[in-house]
Amino acid sequence: xxxxxxxxxxxxxxxxxxxxxxxxxxxxxxxxxxxxxxxxxxxxxxxxxxxxxxxxxxxxxxxxxxxxxxxxxxxxxxxxxxxxxxxxxxxxxxxxxxxxxxxxxxxxxxxxxxxxxxxxxxxxxxxxxxxxxxxxxxxxxxxxxxxxxxxxxxxxxxxxxxxxxxxxxxxxxxxxxxxxxxxxxxxxxxxxxxxxxxxxxxxxxxxxxxxxxxxxxxxxxxxxxxxxxxxxxxxxxxxxxxxxxxxxxxxxxxxxxxxxxxxxxxxxxxxxxxxxxxxxxxxxxxxxxxxxxxxxxxxxxxxxxxxxxxxxxxxxxxxxxxxxxxxxxxxxxxxxxxxxxxxxxxxxxxxxxxxxxx
Ligand code: FNR
Numbered sequence: 041x042x043x044x045x046x047x048x049x050x051x052x053x054x055x056x057x058x059x060x061x062x063x064x065x066x067x068x069x070x071x072x073x074x075x076x077x078x079x080x081x082x083x084x085x086x087x088x089x090x091x092x093x094x095x096x097x098x099x100x101x102x103x104x105x106x107x108x109x110x111x112x113x114x115x116x117x118x119x120x121x122x123x124x125x126x127x128x129x130x131x132x133x134x135x136x137x138x139x140x141x142x143x144x145x146x147x148x149x150x151x152x153x154x155x156x157x158x159x160x161x162x163x164x165x166x167x168x169x170x171x172x173x174x175x176x177x178x179x180x181x182x183x184x185x186x187x188x189x190x191x192x193x194x195x196x197x198x199x200x201x202x203x204x205x206x207x208x209x210x211x212x213x214x215x216x217x218x219x220x221x222x223x224x225x226x227x228x229x230x231x232x233x234x235x236x237x238x239x240x241x242x243x244x245x246x247x248x249x250x251x252x253x254x255x256x257x258x259x260x261x262x263x264x265x266x267x268x269x270x271x272x273x274x275x276x277x278x279x280x281x282x283x284x285x286x287x288x289x290x291x292x293x294x295x296x297x298x299x300x301x302x303x304x305x306x307x308x309x310x311x312x313x314x315x316x317x318x319x320x321x322x323x324x325x326x327x328x329x330x331x332x333x334x335x336x337x338x339x340x341x342x343x344x345x346x347x348x349x350x351x352x353x354x355x356x357x358x359x360x361x362x363x364x365x366x367x368x369x370x371x372x373x374x375x376x377x378x379x380x381x382x383x384x385x386x387x388x389x390x391x392x393x394x395x396x397x398x
Contacts, residue, residue, distance in 0.1 A: 043367055043371065044371075045331075045332065045371065046331055046332075046349075046352040046355065046356070046368045046371055046372060047331065047352075047355075049352070049355035049356045049358075049359040049360070049364060049367070049368060050355050052355075052358070052359035052360075053065075053124070053354070053355040053356075053357075053358035053359045056124075056358050056359065057123075057124065057358055059210075060207075060210040060212050061123050061124075063206035063207065063210055063212070064123075064206070064207055064210075064212055065124075065351060065354050066206075066351065067204050067205075067206035067207060067299070068202075068204070068297070068298035068299050068302065069202030069203050069204050069205075069298065069299050069300060069301070069302045070202070070203055070205070070302025070303070071302055072298060072302065073298075073302050073303050074295050074298035074301070074302050074303060074304045074305075074306065075297070075298025075299075076298070077298070077305070077306035077309075078295070078297070078298055078306050078307055078308070078328040078329030079329045079331070080306065081306035081307070081308035081309050081329065082308060082329055082330070082331070082332075082334075082335045082338060084398055085308075085334075085338045085396050085397070085398060086396065086397050086398075087334070087337070087338075087379070087383055087395065087396055087397075088383070088394060088395055088396060088397055089382060089383040089384060090383065090384035090385070091384055092384075093384035093385075093386065094386070095380070095381045095382075095384060095386045096386075097386065098377045098380040098381050098386040098387075099386065099387055099388075100112060100113075100373055100376055100377055100380070100388065101388075102345070102346065102388055104142065104163075104290070104323060104345065104346060105190060105191060105268050105289070105290075105323075107142075107163045107190055109140060109141065109142055109162075109163070109346070110139065110140025110141065110373075111139065111140055111141050111369065111373040111376070112336065112340065112344075112345065112346040112347060112376075112388060113139075113141055113330075113336055113346070113347055113348075113349060113369055113372050113373050113376065114136070114141050114142030114143065114144065114325075114346055114347070114348045114349070115132060115136050115141060115142065115143040115144060115348065115349060115353050115365070115369070116144060116294075116297075116327045116348035116349060116350040116353070117144040117145060117146035117147075117167035117193065117195070117272075118146055118350055118351075118353070118354055119146045119148030119149070119150075119220070120146075120148055120149075120150045120214060120218050120220070121149065121150055121151070121354075121357060122150035122151070122217075122218040123150070123214070123215065123218050124354050124357045124358040125357050125358055125361050127361050127362065128149075128150045128151050128218075129145060129149045129150060129151040129156045129159075130151055130155060130156060130159040130362075131357060131361040131362040131365060132156075132353065132357055132362070132365050133145075133156045133157075133159040133160040133161075133162075133164070134159050134160075134161070134362035134365070134366075135353075135356070135357070135361075135362040135363065135364065135365025135366040135367075135368075135369065136160070136162050136365060136366075136369065137159075137160050137161030137162040138161070138362070138366040138370075139162075139365075139366045139369035139370050139373065140162060141162060141369045141373075142162065142163050142164075142165065142346065142348075143160065143162060143163070143164050143165075144164075144165045144166075144167050144193055144348065145164055145165070145166050145167065145189070146167050147166070147167055147168050147169055147180065147220070147222065147223070148220040148223075149220070149221070149222060150218050150219060150220065150221060151221060152221055152222060153166065153180075153183050153184060153187050153189070153222055154183070154186075154187050156187075157187035157188060157189070163190045164187075164188075164189045164190065165189060165190055165191040165192070165193050165270065166180065166184040166189045166191075166192055166193065167192075167193040167194075167195055167272065168180060168181075168192060168193065168194050168195070169194075169195055169198060169245075169248075169249050170194065170196075170249065170250045170253045170257070171223075171227070171248055171249065171250060172248060172249070172250045173227060173248070174260075176223060176224060176227060177261075178264055180222065180223075181261075181264055181265050181267075183222070184267070185265065185266070185267060189267065190267065190268070191267050191268040191269070191270050191289070191290075192261070192265060192267050192268070192269050192270065193270040193271075193272050193292065194258075194261065194269060194270070194271055194272065195272045195273055195296075196271050196272065196273045196274070197272070197273025197275075197294065197295065197296050197300045197301070198245065198249065198273070198296065198300055199249060199250075199251035199253075200242070200245055200246060200249065200251060201239070201241055201242045201245040201246075201300075202296070202299050202300040202301065202302065203242075203302070204239060204241075204242070204299060207239035207241065207242070208237060208238050208239050208242070209237070210239075211234050211235060211236045211237060211238065211239075211240075212239045212240060212241065213231065213232055213233055213234040213235075213239075213240035213241075214231045214232050214240065214241070215232075216232045219232075227248055228244070228248075230243050230244040230247055230248075231244040255282055255285075255286050258286045258287070258288070259286075262287060268289035268290065269287075269288050269289055270288070270289060270290040270291065270292060270325075271283050271288050271290075271291050271292070272291075272292035272294050273292065273294050273295070273296060273300070274291040274292065274293055274294070274310075274314060275293065275294075275295060275304055275305055275307075275310040275314070276310070276313065276314070277313045277314060277316065277317030278317075280313075280314045280317045280318050280324075281317055281318075283322070284318065284321055284322060288322070289322060289323075290322050290323040290324070290325065290345075291314065291318075291322065291323075291324055291325070292324075292325040292326065292327060292348065293307055293310050293311045293314050293324060293325070293326040293327075293344070294307055294326065294327045294328055294348075295307055295310070295328055296328075297327065297328050297329075297350045297351065298328065298329075306328070306329070307326050307327060307328035307329065308326070308328075308329070308338065308339060308342065311324070311326050311339060311342050311343060311344060312342055312343070315342060315343030315344070316343075323345040323346070324343060324344055324345055325344060325345060325346045325347065325348060326339050326344045326347050326348070327347060327348035327349070327350060328350075330347050330348075330349055330352075330372070331352060331372075332372065332375050333372050333373065333374065333375025333376030333377070333378060333379050334375065334376075334379050335347075336372060336375075336376045336379075337376055337379045337380065337383070337385075337391060337395070337396075338396050340388060340391045341391050341392060341393060341395040341396040342393065342396070343393075349368065349369070349372065352368045352372070353365055353368055353369070355368065356368035356369075383395055
């Protein structure tokens with residue numbers, strides 16, 4: 041079958057994965073309202089095309105923290121890529137590199153950071169959860185710096201894991217052959233222990249994530265790295281302002297793909313208030329429900345500097361390894377370029393609030 045939209049990877053991926061891994065990928069938390077809202081917010085947008093503009097050479101190129109990127113479409117951090125494909129994160133790194141895209145590697149990657157870095161031909165950022173074991177956190181930061189990762193992304197919307205009912209019903213646990221190899225085995229044991237009616241990931245996070253941390257703790261991390269610090273999971277102007285006050289370098293507007301607080305706002309809706317609050321003082325990325333180049337265009341028009349794709353990259357990875365990852369990213373970028381052409385906005389800097397309407 042020809043792949044003409046990222047959703048074309050979805051049935052192929054579904055066929056390759058067990059039903060419980062599929063539920064882990066696709067599911068949200070609670071009644072999955074935020075999961076649905078993320079998509080609806082994009083569906084509600086319309087574009088305001090301008091005509092008689094020279095669109096002979098549209099350019100989706102951009103840069104973040106001084107690193108040039110062929111596209112503003114990057115890979116969101118998602119855990120355990122070896123559940124999707126035997127080549128796991130190495131395939132993701134190759135695919136992202138081929139597409140000229142940023143790849144944010146999850147702290148729960150199933151291959152070593154150093155090997156992912158070797159496979160990569162594009163920039164990598166490392167995503168972290170704040171673990172109770174600060175020594176483990178420091179070790180990860182040091183390894184990321186040594187392996188030339190370009191930024192740290194601290195996910196702040198998960199002091200505990202959201203109530204993911206599909207995983208609880210499935211008694212989901214991570215296959216013991218697939219491990220979060222960048223963490224000490226003692227730290228990850230619970231995520232492999234099955235128990236009927238509950239998710240091992242929920243039990244694992246309750247054990248290992250530190251729910252006591254506050255804004256004041258960011259100084260501890262800041263003192264331990266020279267890398268830019270990005271906060272992922274910001275949904276309000278108040279928290280965006282606090283991020284600025286605490287010396288954070290960028291934020292990702294995200295509700296974790298509808299997997300954390302259900303009834304949280306759609307990412308695209310939260311983007312507006314975060315961008316307005318920050319007034320251009322730091323880059324704002326966004327993720328959640330982005331499936332087409334038109335969605336990317338809308339996010340950029342509302343002030344995002346870049347967008348990240350979560351599930352679509354996993355569909356591509358499961359369906360076709362590195363080629364599927366590159367395929368998903370290239371497709372969305374090609375759609376973005378097409379939209380830039382037909383709206384008369386050939387540069388990313390031409391995509392402003394006048395380009396869209398709700
Ligand atoms: C995630 N996400 C995530 N986020 C994070 O900070 N660390 C992680 O390890 C993971 N793991 C993870 C696994 C899976 C299977 C999914 C689907 C998601 C959230 C992710 O980074 C991103 O916020 C959302 O996936 C974006 O929404 P879409 O593009 O999936 O709709």
